Amino acid sequence: MLYVGVDLGTSAVKLLLMEADGTIRNIVSKEYPLFLPHPGWSEQNPEDWLEKTLEGLQELTRGYDSQQIAGIGVGGQMHGLVTLDDQDRPIRPAILWNDGRSEEETRYLNEEVGKKKLSEYTANIAFAGFTAPKILWMKKNEPENFKRIAKIMLPKDYVVYKLTGMFCTDMSDASGMLLMDVKNRCWSQEMIEICQITEQMLPKLCESYEVAGTLRPQMAEKAGLTEKVKVVAGAGDNAAAAVGTGTVGEGRCNISLGTSGTVFISSKNFGVDQYNSIHSFAHADGYYHLMGCMLSAASCNKWWMDEILNTKDYEAEQSKIEHLGENSVFYLPYLMGERSPHNDPKARALFIGMSMDTTRQDMTQAVLEGVAFGLRDSLEAARNLGITVSRTKICGGGARSSLWKKIIANVMNLKVDETESEEGPALGGAMLAAVGCGEYPTVEAAVEKIVKVVRTVEPEPELVEKYERQYRRFREIYPAVKNLY
Structure with a gap:
């Protein structure tokens, strides 16, 4: 069928x-x-x-x-x-x-x-x-x-x-x-x-x-x-994307790089973030999940490429980026305000750190890194709850970028597993239909049969260390400019 x-x-x-x-x-x-x-x-x-x-x-x-x-x-x-x-x-x-x-x-x-x-x-x-x-x-x-x-x-x-x-x-x-x-x-x-x-x-x-x-x-x-x-x-x-990437059951993670960005952690048990910086929701597998959501993720890169650089050749722009973890330019990814962890609809995007020698590539890199740092904010909220995550799946349009996946693996210090299909929500919807029609007894059974990991992006210790320093600097920017919004 x-x-x-x-x-x-x-x-x-x-x-x-x-x-x-x-x-x-x-x-x-x-x-x-x-x-x-x-x-x-x-x-x-x-x-x-x-x-x-x-x-x-x-x-x-x-x-x-x-x-x-x-x-x-x-x-x-x-x-x-x-x-x-x-x-x-x-x-x-x-x-x-x-x-x-x-x-x-x-x-x-x-x-x-x-x-x-x-x-x-x-x-x-x-x-x-x-x-x-x-x-x-x-x-x-x-x-x-x-x-x-x-x-x-x-x-x-x-x-x-x-x-x-x-x-x-x-x-x-x-x-x-x-x-x-x-x-x-x-x-x-x-x-x-x-x-x-x-x-x-x-x-x-x-x-x-x-x-x-x-x-x-x-x-x-x-x-x-x-x-x-x-x-x-x-x-x-x-939740549909999580099903499509096999993020069901206990303690699995998925990062979505779509218009918005999410860090999604599945759980068989109900739990609440006492600081309310990430959401506690029911999951499509019949259990629960925690989720941090940033309102602008891949849409930041689309805006930068389409509207500012006036190009559709995303790959060519990213191919010129070489020195990861060393960028002096930072980008706050808040084009539409921000949800996790700031809950600030007035927040807006900004670049900071430009100088006379700043290049087009530096600013493109800053956009990719800014989104990764924003996603890490949600991961840190989950870690504060005692949740340990060592690897994640990834989906969404931004996940087609090898460079972006490498940045995320090292900013978040996670192994990033790429699945055979990157069709997240649509694939998850089809899998839910298959369960509903009796093709599989449970969502977990469907995941076991359908979702396959084809490669893994490993974090590199030296780059992880560099991005740790960069992330600490990123964390200081929003509090410093919050009152300007």
Whole structure:
């Protein structure tokens, strides 16, 4: 049988067709627009996600026997607020994960409700990107729209709802709404009351591999598939990526170098960071994970290359970089504010340390290193909890860069394992579909069969030492400039 994985990203939806043994048969990507109506705002139209997903499904499966396609699993951008009225129409454009408009509501939750209570209710504190502050923003700033809300969901849940007619979400994605009691895997009644919504507005909670439903006739026709195709609840993009890289079970790590960047550590036991600098979420394997998230990762390099250097030849720019661990230029990777560990939506990127002999290569190197240092901030938060990590998987568009992987291995002093496939969230979605359809008994069993490590980037002691000194200098920059934002 064949399984489809869908990665509903910020700039495009990527679809992957996988055989039961993990062999990838086809990959398709479809772009859609991102709207930035005000500084710090970030929105998309949910209808665009569905339209491009259906187009992608048609193209992905063309030439294959539709009877052989058994299931679909959707991974997607987390935290976005999608609101529907009683006619199932989007009330307004979706407010995305990297939108910073809810600073005031975030402060209210953290300071007036209190971080301690939030952590008790949800295992997390409020961040501007989370869904609950966005709901409060909508209540205050768009009261007429707020009154029309019949359903609240996350981006990938909108696609699943339209495909199947089932109003549901999964535990991993719901964990990032600040509405879910993560420890007990249920909605938090306290947060529902604080946000002045009802539980009926929220979707049914499912495990990621649970079958949400089958394709509705109209959707099956548009996708070129049969109505027998099962659609599982799916997962947040980071949890789906973790499945795709084999980061499940106890004590495994994955670094994602996508638009945003994450350090993801899986665990069979529930745990909370007492300093609230990293998130405590449910995982797509049925257990839990800790995750640190930086809002701008590979997007920093894309901005630098595309907008500033005006080039698409990333490899050529990186090929000229030679002296690692010795750069006098530093870069703060906060283009859209920052989440872990600073929780500061006003933070912005900057270069520091330039002189008359600074080169184009120095600044390109600083961007790559700045992202690696930002990721290490999250790793250090996990280490402060007593978590020991010696190696990590890696995925995302930035993971295609050999140089960047080398920098990360040495900045973080971790062995970086490269898997046979770098298709993280889309592959994870397909694997969850395979579990939901009974191809594998558990997510861990699917990982054991499908995910293969093909090479490892080893940290080099001398370079690790150099980057240790550089990281200490990097850590001093944000506190020094914080009051300027």
